[in-house]
Amino acid sequence: MDSKKYGDQYQYFCEGDGELSNMPKVNLFLVGGAKCGTTTLANWLGAQEGICFSRPKEPWFFSQNLQSLRMRQIQTMEWYQGCFAHYGGERYLADGSTSYLYDQSSISEILRYNPDAKFIISLRNPVDVARSLHKQMLYNGQESVLDFEQAWRLCAARREGRH
Secondary structure, eight states: OEEEEETTEEEEEOOOOSOGGGOOOOOEEEEEOTTSSHHHHHHHHHTSTTEEEOSSSOOOTTOGGGGGGSOOOOOOHHHHHHTTTTOOSOSEEEEOOGGGGTOTTHHHHHHHHOTTOEEEEEOOOHHHHHHHHHHHHHHHTSOOOOOHHHHHHTHHHHHTTOO
16 A cells, blocks of 8 residues: 555555456445544454455545545545555455544445445544543643543633634
8 A cells, every 4th residue: 555645634545456347346334423533443354364444544536525635636436445455365354434423424325335334333432532532632732621521611711713
């Protein structure tokens, strides 16, 4: 897999070796909310014998309604199969695009592509998600208020541009 720097984001180009036409269809989809442990679960699943996990973890192939949220090239089925160029006969081919949880058409598109697809849904208590997101925003420099509860109380003022 090759990546090219594009602004502050990495844009991934999945490249196959031309031998992917006999590859089975992707049959396992890890779907979940932000800060719900999908990356950890994807890493764990990808390390298991019998599971070939997509590279990158989130190709967003079936999120056609959310395409504009990411800067990337036009995707084709050949491109998608290239995300599994490392396939070595595993029973499961797994895609970990969390965006499928938010795109209203993605699940029906996946089932049209593979009616036998299996799904793992990862969810988390929303309060725990908010706390985790607050910590990440502090780490990334997007939040300046260290105390979570104080930052939460500022939400309304921030929406109104007062903080």
